[in-house]
Amino acid sequence: MSNESIYLPRPATIKNITKFTESESLFELVMDDNRPLNHQPGQFVEVSIMGIGEAPISVSSSPTKKKSFEICVRAVGNVTRAMHRLKIGDKVGIRGPFGKGFDTEFLKGKDILFIAGGLGIAPLRSLINYVLDHRADYGRAIILYGCKAPHELLFREEVISWRKRKDIECHLTVDKVPEGEHWDHNVGVVTTLIPKIDFNPSTTYAVVCGPPIMYRFVIRTLKERGLAEDHIILSLERRMKCGVGKCGHCQINGIYVCQDGPVFNYSEIKDLPEAL
Amino acid sequence: MKPKVAFFDFASCEGCQLQVLNLEESIIELIEIVDVVSFREAMKEHSDDYDIAFVEGSIARPMDEERLKKIRSKAKILVALGACACTGGINALRNQYSIEMVKKGVYGDADIENNPYFDVFHTKAVDEVVEVDYYVYGCPVDKDELTKVITSLALGKRPEIPNYPVCVECKKEGNVCVFEEGKFCLGPVTRAGCGARCPSNNNACEGCRGLVDNPNINSELEVLQKYGLTLEDALERFKMFCYREMSK
């Protein structure tokens, strides 16, 4: 074991595929050796398609689900597009889980404000489901989820089920509603939801994940609502090639996203000029 | 389903298509993974039903433009093959002269007026006429890179063509920089992918693969001057393969 290559992926088989949109699908995977992934919410795996390449993808399911795990992939480049050509029963390679996830122990007893933009829901969903599976251990759970347009909403059925639950609050928004689409919820970027909800800044931790441009606005609005800097937790994305702290691609100034992140406390990174 | 592939040539030396044939033993493997439906250099048959069109050569006549547009309308993926197709290549050199001078220089006093075969205009790269999906740079193209492009397309993958300069491959080879030997190299602004073919053989890079996306031309000109060229000579260096970029 100790001499095993850190670059060798282990095989996993696709058990199920749920198509969300034209370019986003959820893949349920089972490790061929049946070892559970043992990930923390917020960690990622390196997904290999042999012949094409490898890409870092967040684990989207809660570790409480042991027999399989899920990843939500958006087709943008070589690996992610090839992923969408695979069928149930096909195999991919998995390395990891890697990185530092959300500190589920630390968050116990706290109120959690989840803020997701677009695909940012993928890593957050792992934590959301973890919290739901251990509901009594955590305080309030408030989800703010924004997409560009109604048809881009991911995990639609699950989101609807969240909205039905009494023990969580779930607010949705879209940037705009194109003609011909129907939408009953808020319209505007995800930041516009923040002033509309009520939370106690001293007991609340915000957990934020979304596209790079989203962070600055969300953080500013959260601070305006009185949230302390160290109550803001972020998951960041950078180019990655190795996932194990060697290739140098994921660096933000002196830190490595693949090792020290992808989950960071805002107070740790706010002074890094390259971070946000 | 094997993708159907067709090769077409325009104004060129056909050297790049020869590189395809030079794949030698591998050519058998090539036809295992793709169906070559048209290839004037190698076969008589021709079919208009293809997925991937490789286009060699630059576009010099209105009738070529028409033919190229037809090819584009049929191909799902169009690949520019070689420097002539990608940047105009050597052929674009004549763009610094007037059409009249070119005609006279090339065809002398022969009567070419009103003959569409000789209706030349300023040479165009393929992407000046139609949209190009991928580029295989080089004069001629590099066999390994060509293999990479073909396998990538067959696997449904965007070929990873370098956007870094020749110096990168030159350094990996451990070469003595030819500037130190009194030669003038365009490696620092030229797109890599040839394995630094010329500097590895002690020659300066002439820039046959065209420029990287964001070349620092001013700095390269300063370097050429620092090592002893006049600004004029330095600019002249670029003309061979980068005429189009330099005239912008």
Add this chain to the structure above:
Amino acid sequence: MKLIKKDEFLNFVDSLIKIDPRRVIGVKSKGNKFIFDTLNSANELRLDYDVTILPPKKYFLPPTETLLKYDLTDKFSVEAVNEVTPLIIIGVHPYDLIALQQMDIVFRDTYQDHNYIRKREESILIGVNIQNVSPYSFAGSMGTATTEEGFDLMLTDLGDEYAIEIGSEKGEAILNKYAKIADADGDTINKVHDIKGKIASKFKKQLNFPPEELPKLLEENYDNELWEKNAQKCLSCGSCNLVCPTCYCFDVQDIVELNLRRGKRVRTWDGCLLEDFAKVATGENFREDRAARYRHRFMRKGKYLYDRFGFIACVGCGRCASACLPDIADPCKVFNALKEG
């Protein structure tokens, strides 16, 4: 400490070449430069060299290295690859030995990179104290002109013989097996000590302040206009990264044979000065400006890696300075300029 006559040393090297199963690498000339390359005969050795074009890292982190190979006709058939050729490398300068020790730390940190580690473990390094100083080098002021560790054997030229310091059992074993040596007496030991003590002062180029001040200096100068000013000339050619003994960044690619049946995953040297180094699939480039990339390398060398691992990741070899055509990559010049303010 041992002593070996120069002609005996050549015999020793020739025995290594002829008898020892490991491949013997040494410093040879190439044009008017020097390189590490396979030795065919001891006569090719140039232990009087100043600096090599590429550092010996190319043997442990090769410019292109296969990590995996796979068979695409199977549903999933992947094998790890680690091509290890045991080497004896002769003529490594102290700064390069120190650089390798830094790389050892990086590749052993948290996740063990056996592709690197195994190659290191299987090799023997024979160092040599610097006889001729490269005009670009400033190792004297970086504390890297000499070293007491990181080698299996270390040579010092004493005229018609070499003094040999023994750094490991592996080193001692090849000496005992292949070389005719004598014990060095107290005088010789003092002489070697003397020579080593003087090497640092032979460097004309000097950092004007102790290297320990670098992390703080760089931190204070993150927004200095020097980055922008120098970077205007930067070709983004990555030469400064590629020739550096402490740069280790790599890219990973899949390469498939034309038959589409077999393929391999390779890593190749990359450099943070190259335009697409931090670019992601959506088109966002997290270090888009030349100046940001240019600054990153200096920050890495003098601060980031120090913060992480506790060493200054520039050993002052000067290779980047000599490789940079617009002459902006020289850490000594840049650091001194920042210090002067």
